[in-house]
Amino acid sequence: xxxxxxxxxxxxxxxxxxxxxxxxxxxxxxxxxxxxxxxxxxxxxxxxxxxxxxxxxxxxxxxxxxxxxxxxxxxxxxxxxxxxxxxxxxxxxxxxxxxxxxxxxxxxxxxxxxxxxxxxxxxxxxxxxxxxxxxxxxxxxxxxxxxxxxxxxxxxxxxxxxxxxxxxxxxxxxxxxxxxxxxxxxxxxxxxxxxxxxxxxxxxxxxxxxxxxxxxxxxxxxxxxxxxxxxxxxxxxxxxxxxxxxxxxxxxxxxxxxxxxxxxxxxxxxxxxxxxxxxxxxxxxxxxxxxxxxxxxxxxxxxxxxxxxxxxxxxxxxxxxxxxxxxxxxxxxxxxxxxxxxxxxxxxxxxxxxxxxxxxxxxxxxxxxxxxxxxxxxxxxxxxxxxxxxxxxxxxxxxxxxxxxxxxxxxxxxxxxxxxxxxxxxxxxxxxxxxxxxxxxxxxxxxxxxxxxxxxxxxxxxxxxxxxxxxxxxxxxxxxxxxxxxxxxxxxxxxxxxxxxxxxxxxxxxxxxxxxxxxxxxxxxxxxxxxxxxxxxxxxxxxxxxxxxxxxxxxxxxxxxxxxxxxxxxxxxxxxxxxxxxxxxxxxxxxxxxxxxxxxxxxxxxxxxxxxxxxxxxxxxxxxxxxxxxxxxxxxxxxxxxxxxxxxxxxxxxxxxxxxxxxxxxxxxxxxxxxxxxxxxxxxxxxxxxxxxxxxxxxxxxxxxxxxxxxxxxxxxxxxxxxxxxxxxxxxxxxxxxxxxxxxxxxxxxxxxxxxxxxxxxxxxxxxxxxxxxxxxxxxxxxxxxxxxxxxxxxxxxxxxxxxxxxxxxxxxxxxxxxxxxxxxxxxxxxxxxxxxx
Numbered sequence: 001x002x003x004x005x006x007x008x009x010x011x012x013x014x015x016x017x018x019x020x021x022x023x024x025x026x027x028x029x030x031x032x033x034x035x036x037x038x039x040x041x042x043x044x045x046x047x048x049x050x051x052x053x054x055x056x057x058x059x060x061x062x063x064x065x066x067x068x069x070x071x072x073x074x075x076x077x078x079x080x081x082x083x084x085x086x087x088x089x090x091x092x093x094x095x096x097x098x099x100x101x102x103x104x105x106x107x108x109x110x111x112x113x114x115x116x117x118x119x120x121x122x123x124x125x126x127x128x129x130x131x132x133x134x135x136x137x138x139x140x141x142x143x144x145x146x147x148x149x150x151x152x153x154x155x156x157x158x159x160x161x162x163x164x165x166x167x168x169x170x171x172x173x174x175x176x177x178x179x180x181x182x183x184x185x186x187x188x189x190x191x192x193x194x195x196x197x198x199x200x201x202x203x204x205x206x207x208x209x210x211x212x213x214x215x216x217x218x219x220x221x222x223x224x225x226x227x228x229x230x231x232x233x234x235x236x237x238x239x240x241x242x243x244x245x246x247x248x249x250x251x252x253x254x255x256x257x258x259x260x261x262x263x264x265x266x267x268x269x270x271x272x273x274x275x276x277x278x279x280x281x282x283x284x285x286x287x288x289x290x291x292x293x294x295x296x297x298x299x300x301x302x303x304x305x306x307x308x309x310x311x312x313x314x315x316x317x318x319x320x321x322x323x324x325x326x327x328x329x330x331x332x333x334x335x336x337x338x339x340x341x342x343x344x345x346x347x348x349x350x351x352x353x354x355x356x357x358x359x360x361x362x363x364x365x366x367x368x369x370x371x372x373x374x375x376x377x378x379x380x381x382x383x384x385x386x387x388x389x390x391x392x393x394x395x396x397x398x399x400x401x402x403x404x405x406x407x408x409x410x411x412x413x414x415x416x417x418x419x420x421x422x423x424x425x426x427x428x429x430x431x432x433x434x435x436x437x438x439x440x441x442x443x444x445x446x447x448x449x450x451x452x453x454x455x456x457x458x459x460x461x462x463x464x465x466x467x468x469x470x471x472x473x474x475x476x477x478x479x480x481x482x483x484x485x486x487x488x489x490x491x492x493x494x495x496x497x498x499x500x501x502x503x504x505x506x507x508x509x510x511x512x513x514x515x516x517x518x519x520x521x522x523x524x525x526x527x528x529x530x531x532x533x534x535x536x537x538x539x540x541x542x543x544x545x546x547x548x549x550x551x552x553x554x555x556x557x558x559x560x561x562x563x564x565x566x567x568x569x570x571x572x573x574x575x576x577x578x579x580x581x582x583x584x585x586x587x588x589x590x591x592x593x594x595x596x597x598x599x600x601x602x603x604x605x606x607x608x609x610x611x612x613x614x615x616x617x618x619x620x621x622x623x624x625x626x627x628x629x630x631x632x633x634x635x636x637x638x639x640x641x642x643x644x645x646x647x648x649x650x651x652x653x654x655x656x657x658x659x660x661x662x663x664x665x666x667x668x669x670x671x672x673x674x675x676x677x678x679x680x681x682x683x684x685x686x687x688x689x690x691x692x693x694x695x696x697x698x699x700x701x702x703x704x705x706x707x708x709x710x711x712x713x714x715x716x717x718x719x720x721x722x723x724x725x726x727x728x729x730x731x732x733x734x735x736x737x738x739x740x741x742x743x744x745x746x747x748x749x750x751x752x753x754x755x756x757x758x759x760x761x762x763x764x765x766x767x768x769x770x771x772x773x774x775x776x777x778x779x780x781x782x783x784x785x786x787x788x789x790x791x792x793x794x795x796x797x798x799x800x801x802x803x804x805x806x807x808x809x810x811x812x813x814x815x816x817x818x819x820x821x822x823x824x825x826x827x828x829x830x831x832x833x834x835x836x837x838x
Contacts, residue, residue: 225253330445638747
């Protein structure tokens with residue numbers, strides 16, 4: 001019975017005497033010369049990369065043959081030949097120049113010399129390198145005593161016994177095969193591939209070629225390397241010549257097969273047909289399978305959400321720690337020069353020397369606000385006390401614009417090292433989603449910000465809705481972006497608070513949350529300025545709702561103290577949504593008293609009245625004789641800090657107090673005229689604003705409910721009053737939780753209202769407009785009464801039940817007519833005034 005080994009292995013062929021002699025020399029090699037010479041190899045020529053004499057072929061005689069050696073050049077260098085001034089010869093020359101004792105087998109010529117036995121009876125005629133295919137042709141001549149097949153077997157046995165491995169591919173040895181066909185040596189840019197296309201051509205034009213079977217192809221091409229697949233041309237294909245594809249496992253195998261078998265003629269005895277079949281071989285670029293890309297393109301509903309999740313995870317893992325660190329730097333000012341002691345010392349020295357050179361006395365810090373702090377000492381102490389309490393510190397400082405809310409908080413928290421101020425006005429006045437996100441990020445130092453990605457992701461979502469019918473989830477709303485900014489800020493504030501924790505503390509064993517609750521002095525302070533600041537366009541409640549929720553989170557988690565600064569008296573509506581079960585602390589600031597206001601102005605005037613030695617000199621207020629007017633002027637101007645500072649600067653410029661106040665009143669009147677009376681694109685009409693200005697100029701304050709009975713406020717009167725209060729034209733005070741009085745928005749506005757009321761042309765123009773509206777309203781009333789009377793007159797016999805209604809309508813129409821007569825009389829007078837005056 002035959003064994004499996006006998007079935008799979010062919011019996012070895014007997015060696016010829018020549019091969020036995022060569023193998024004997026392999027086992028006992030002799031020293032070889034360093035290079036090929038004419039004495040030991042015969043004459044050798046190196047040809048170009050396009051064949052002998054640029055013909056594209058290698059001509060051989062009956063006693064000549066060609067061997068192809070592979071693995072002499074890296075296949076990855078084929079792209080270099082596309083560069084200008086670089087060809088195969090340049091690369092070969094570079095390899096030769098790279099020969100050195102430290103670089104083993106760097107010269108292809110040296111590798112060919114080593115690949116041939118010493119006693120091989122051949123003469124090398126030419127060497128043709130094939131850089132793109134990683135090998136070289138070696139043309140040789142021999143005597144008639146041996147065949148080229150015997151020489152091939154000898155060289156292959158020699159390379160197997162003594163393998164040669166180049167430096168760029170140390171795991172694969174150099175191989176050699178006899179070229180059986182007639183190779184076409186071209187220098188076209190055709191890169192090797194693992195797939196070769198074998199075309200079956202006739203040996204002469206009048207003959208026909210046979211289509212080789214896969215078994216025949218396998219027997220011809222398997223010797224050059226492992227074949228993965230063989231694909232024959234479909235039988236119904238009309239393409240000629242007929243062909244077949246052969247896929248090798250390695251590119252080196254396909255290059256060897258192409259260079260050795262191109263131009264091979266398969267005779268009839270071997271299955272080549274009657275006249276034989278000529279094999280033409282070329283590389284066929286193998287289409288790469290892109291199943292991953294195809295699957296991604298075919299399943300966007302699965303892939304796009306996964307991509308969005310990965311992007312979000314990468315953002316959280318990579319950018320969020322950076323952003324938290326940047327926010328922390330923004331709060332602690334660790335990289336700011338104004339916090340560096342060496343920089344501050346140098347600046348003091350330079351400033352001092354500059355003052356000495358100019359003979360300028362050292363100027364003390366502005367102490368004019370000290371009077372305000374003394375007057376508001378109680379509020380400052382209360383604020384400092386709340387900062388040291390461990391309970392929720394949700395504080396609101398409310399007051400009109402210019403009352404010094406921010407200055408009060410900064411003065412009270414002067415000793416607090418870590419403070420973060422967020423100006424809501426900058427966020428609200430930013431137009432567009434991108435600018436809103438950038439503004440919010442800038443307030444807390446949130447960097448990097450990729451707000452422009454939001455626009456691109458929105459476009460992607462829009463395209464996805466039109467193609468797959470669902471959103472990708474890549475885009476985020478402004479609300480989500482703001483939540484991310486506040487969340488990172490919370491992390492930074494928490495880490496800043498915990499940095500003050502020491503291992504030597506008594507309560508070092510407490511958890512982070514317990515330690516923050518026990519140490520309120522370590523929490524940073526977050527100041528939210530201009531809270532509930534309204535802009536003209538759009539709904540802005542979303543930003544304030546998120547800020548209120550974030551502030552509630554900071555206080556309930558004991559991360560930071562939160563202080564809201566607002567001018568809106570209805571702030572409780574917005575903040576109660578965030579903390580519905582908590583009572584927040586409140587400090588209400590108003591205008592200064594006349595005594596404090598006078599001291600503020602005098603301190604501004606006397607700010608520089610100190611000599612370099614600190615001795616007092618005669619103050620500017622003592623040199624002015626017109627400051628007696630200050631008491632009466634302040635009664636007109638009021639105690640608003642911004643107005644007082646403006647007055648002090650005008651007096652310092654040389655104006656008298658009376659003249660300065662007159663200029664302030666005129667400027668305020670111009671602002672009122674422009675903002676409230678001439679601009680018609682508002683939520684109120686100029687006639688409604690003028691009614692308020694006219695009545696407040698005469699009465700100083702109005703009853704809230706009485707004003708709502710006025711014909712100009714009969715429709716949406718309360719909403720108009722709220723809008724005018726938000727625009728700071730008026731101030732509405734409350735009693736028992738309901739509005740009861742209306743006052744000017746600023747003390748100086750009362751004088752400005754009176755100033756505008758004294759303008760006969762302006763008063764006549766606006767009163768005429770009001771009279772016209774009222775007259776039109778009464779005409780509408782009379783018209784509706786007449787229409788109803790006509791309907792009642794159509795009833796048969798005038799029933800007794802409708803007679804009271806008829807009398808009511810007649811009386812109402814008569815009253816409206818009397819009003820129209822009065823209105824027209826007044827309108828005549830107003831028109832006469834407008835015609836006579838400019």
